[in-house]
Amino acid sequence: MDIYILGQQLLNGLILGSIYGLIAIGYTMVYGIIGMINFAHGDIYMISAYLTAILLSLIFSLGITSLPVVLLLTLFFAMAITGTYGWAIERVAYRPLRGSTRLAPLISAIGMSLVLQSYVQISQGARNQGVPILIKGVLRLGGEEQFVQITYIQILIVIASFIGMAALTYIILRTSLGRQCRATQQDRKMAAILGINTNRIISTVFVIGSSMAALAGVLVTLNYGSFDFYIGFVIGIKAFTAAVLGGIGSLPGAMLGGIVLGMAEGLFSGFVSSDYKDVFAFGLLVLVLVFRPSGLLGKPEIEKV
Amino acid sequence: MPIQQKTSLRKALLDGFWSGILALIIFGPISGLVLKGYEVQNELMRPLLIALSVAVGRFLISYLIQTTKGRYYLGKLVGKRDAGVTVASLTKSKYQHLLIPVLVLAGLSVPLLLGKYWLTVVILALIYVLLGLGLNIVVGLAGMLDLGYVAFYAVGAYTLAMGAQYFELGFWTMLPVAAIGAAMFGAMLGFPVLRMHGDYLAIVTLGFGEIIRLVLNNMLEITGGPNGASAPSPTLFGLEFTRRAKQGGIPFHEYFDIAYSPSYKYIFIYLILFVVVCLMILFVTRLKQMPMGRAWEALREDEIACRSLGINHVTVKLSAFMMGAMVGGIAGVFFATYQGFINPSSFTFFESALILAIVVLGGLGSTVGVIVAALVLTILPEALRDFAEYRVLLFGIAMVLMMVWKPRGLIRIKRKAYELGEPTA
Numbered sequence: 001m002d003i004y005i006l007g008q009q010l011l012n013g014l015i016l017g018s019i020y021g022l023i024a025i026g027y028t029m030v031y032g033i034i035g036m037i038n039f040a041h042g043d044i045y046m047i048s049a050y051l052t053a054i055l056l057s058l059i060f061s062l063g064i065t066s067l068p069v070v071l072l073l074t075l076f077f078a079m080a081i082t083g084t085y086g087w088a089i090e091r092v093a094y095r096p097l098r099g100s101t102r103l104a105p106l107i108s109a110i111g112m113s114l115v116l117q118s119y120v121q122i123s124q125g126a127r128n129q130g131v132p133i134l135i136k137g138v139l140r141l142g143g144e145e146q147f148v149q150i151t152y153i154q155i156l157i158v159i160a161s162f163i164g165m166a167a168l169t170y171i172i173l174r175t176s177l178g179r180q181c182r183a184t185q186q187d188r189k190m191a192a193i194l195g196i197n198t199n200r201i202i203s204t205v206f207v208i209g210s211s212m213a214a215l216a217g218v219l220v221t222l223n224y225g226s227f228d229f230y231i232g233f234v235i236g237i238k239a240f241t242a243a244v245l246g247g248i249g250s251l252p253g254a255m256l257g258g259i260v261l262g263m264a265e266g267l268f269s270g271f272v273s274s275d276y277k278d279v280f281a282f283g284l285l286v287l288v289l290v291f292r293p294s295g296l297l298g299k300p301e302i303e304k305v
Numbered sequence: 306m307p308i309q310q311k312t313s314l315r316k317a318l319l320d321g322f323w324s325g326i327l328a329l330i331i332f333g334p335i336s337g338l339v340l341k342g343y344e345v346q347n348e349l350m351r352p353l354l355i356a357l358s359v360a361v362g363r364f365l366i367s368y369l370i371q372t373t374k375g376r377y378y379l380g381k382l383v384g385k386r387d388a389g390v391t392v393a394s395l396t397k398s399k400y401q402h403l404l405i406p407v408l409v410l411a412g413l414s415v416p417l418l419l420g421k422y423w424l425t426v427v428i429l430a431l432i433y434v435l436l437g438l439g440l441n442i443v444v445g446l447a448g449m450l451d452l453g454y455v456a457f458y459a460v461g462a463y464t465l466a467m468g469a470q471y472f473e474l475g476f477w478t479m480l481p482v483a484a485i486g487a488a489m490f491g492a493m494l495g496f497p498v499l500r501m502h503g504d505y506l507a508i509v510t511l512g513f514g515e516i517i518r519l520v521l522n523n524m525l526e527i528t529g530g531p532n533g534a535s536a537p538s539p540t541l542f543g544l545e546f547t548r549r550a551k552q553g554g555i556p557f558h559e560y561f562d563i564a565y566s567p568s569y570k571y572i573f574i575y576l577i578l579f580v581v582v583c584l585m586i587l588f589v590t591r592l593k594q595m596p597m598g599r600a601w602e603a604l605r606e607d608e609i610a611c612r613s614l615g616i617n618h619v620t621v622k623l624s625a626f627m628m629g630a631m632v633g634g635i636a637g638v639f640f641a642t643y644q645g646f647i648n649p650s651s652f653t654f655f656e657s658a659l660i661l662a663i664v665v666l667g668g669l670g671s672t673v674g675v676i677v678a679a680l681v682l683t684i685l686p687e688a689l690r691d692f693a694e695y696r697v698l699l700f701g702i703a704m705v706l707m708m709v710w711k712p713r714g715l716i717r718i719k720r721k722a723y724e725l726g727e728p729t730a
Binding site: 035036037047050051053054055056057058061081084085087088092093096097100102103104105106107108110111112113114115116117118119120121122123124125129130131132233237240244275276278279282283285286289290293 | 327330331334335336338339340342343344345348351444448450452497498501504505507508509511512513515516519520523654658661662665669694695697698700701702703704705707708709
């Protein structure tokens with residue numbers, strides 16, 4: 001086996017996996033806290049791709065050209081606006097359904113996903129959109145003929161997602177907000193009795209999840225440069241697969257699941273068939289749910305009366 | 306005794322103001338700044354209008370909810386949350402017996418009244434009625450959310466096309482084959498996944514649906530991939546509905562010595578489909594009153610209670626899954642024969658979501674509701690072509706509103722009442 005091809009596929013897998021991990025955070029936190037699959041999360045990611053292009057064009061038209069400033073401004077506003085989306089979606093479509101049947105929030109989420117896709121399609125048009133390539137350059141390891149390569153923006157993706165992950169882990173484990181989140185996740189009623197505003201915590205979780213998806217969305221858009229209103233669907237399911245693979249409800253699990261899925265997918269498309277790589281990912285999802293629904297790091301769920 | 310609160314205009318105004326600001330943040334960039342290449346075009350009037358209406362709406366709700374009268378009217382608008390199933394009254398009105406024969410006759414006479422274009426629209430609507438009825442068994446009655454229902458639809462359609470292509474079998478042979486094939490397929494997919502609870506089941510079925518579509522798309526040598534495959538038309542006792550018959554066949558119009566018209570084929574498809582839909586409605590209505598149907602509904606309401614009362618949840622769920630799959634397969638055969646040509650792009654997740662929207666809007670579990678929703682959701686967009694863009698948006702909004710407002714559906718589910726005979730001493 002060619003060591004360089006293997007290395008390249010693993011590296012591609014790592015990059016893809018950190019993206020999946022960032023999006024998976026939204027699924028895993030929401031599932032952990034209110035036990036629903038936020039089907040519209042993939043479309044939040046899609047919204048952030050559009051926001052990237054719009055913000056970049058606005059920032060350039062203001063005459064700001066310094067690259068770090070442009071990047072930070074785009075990231076900040078994209079994460080803030082998508083966070084608002086997350087908050088509003090929870091408030092409008094999920095909060096009135098607390099205590100309803102188990103299927104109701106999921107159906108509402110599917111409706112919300114259709115709304116977001118169609119809203120973007122109507123306002124921005126159905127055609128492919130793009131952003132200019134801002135960060136050029138590539139790092140090569142190895143010889144002249146054979147090498148493993150990674151572009152600078154891809155390095156940025158890996159670093160940014162690890163920083164995002166670390167910051168989030170710190171918040172959840174060390175701050176008062178994080179303690180409240182964990183308490184709400186363990187027992188919502190008891191947390192409410194102890195004086196935690198659980199509705200606000202749930203909203204916060206939606207805002208955090210959405211802004212992490214926006215972080216992924218901005219970086220991926222800068223990397224690939226092109227997107228349309230439908231990109232959220234497939235990446236959403238794959239990120240959900242990552243969340244389940246790592247054990248839904250567990251933060252490190254989301255990142256681990258993302259990287260495992262990304263690498264498995266990279267190896268599969270490199271050595272078996274790239275036509276069937278989505279089939280492989282969906283098949284993996286089915287197998288994990290059937291044989292190990294609690295995932296790699298999750299605890300098995302016990303159903304009680 | 307209710308505490309009389311002072312109504313606060315200030316609070317209502319503040320609520321309205323903040324929701325307006327939030328709406329501006331949300332709608333501003335996406336609908337206000339339209340991408341044109343790397344530039345943006347200013348359309349800021351649109352989000353301003355949206356934000357203004359959100360602010361006014363929030364203000365009105367916030368103000369009205371503080372007054373007794375307002376609460377009363379809002380309560381009327383939202384309606385009671387009535388749960389469960391009610392028992393129908395025994396007394397029937399005089400005309401109720403007439404209703405069903407009249408509807409059937411009206412249905413049979415539809416092809417006489419409509420031109421070819423509207424006939425094809427109605428056929429498509431009936432296919433969706435069939436799909437809605439099938440998915441209703443799985444989602445509405447048994448309470449399992451199936452997001453990959455389109456897989457069985459695809460299996461039915463491709464069974465017809467592949468049967469014709471490789472074994473030269475016609476519509477009438479493939480109809481039962483597809484029904485059984487789809488049911489078997491449902492059993493195969495269903496068996497491993499039925500142990501898991503609601504949301505995981507939904508995602509697994511979604512995964513299966515996508516796998517089926519991708520496999521159909523990638524197996525170029527067998528299915529034709531994205532180029533699709535052709536499907537045969539039905540025949541009437543060997544008579545074909547083409548202008549010129551294939552070798553050995555006789556065209557319908559030559560046998561009866563009438564002029565050729567392309568709409569004969571559609572009239573024929575319509576009539577078979579109508580009969581199939583009627584039979585299916587009868588089948589589902591009867592099924593609901595049988596022990597199996599009751600077990601489905603009981604399992605939907607409380608799985609743990611059912612299992613403690615000795616219902617085998619795997620068999621019961623599997624039967625619902627297979628039944629739904631079978632109906633989906635039949636609908637697929639009709640879709641293929643009606644289009645004459647199929648390719649994987651007809652079987653995307655969006656199709657599953659549309660069928661789910663039909664079932665949800667019809668009221669999970671209600672047969673009449675599903676039929677009405679299917680007819681409305683397929684015929685209305687044809688009639689309102691100008692709003693075609695907004696179709697999906699409206700479906701989505703309707704799904705959310707329905708869950709928030711009436712999760713049990715617009716039409717109340719009624720269970721048939723039985724009269725006890727006079728007690729004999």
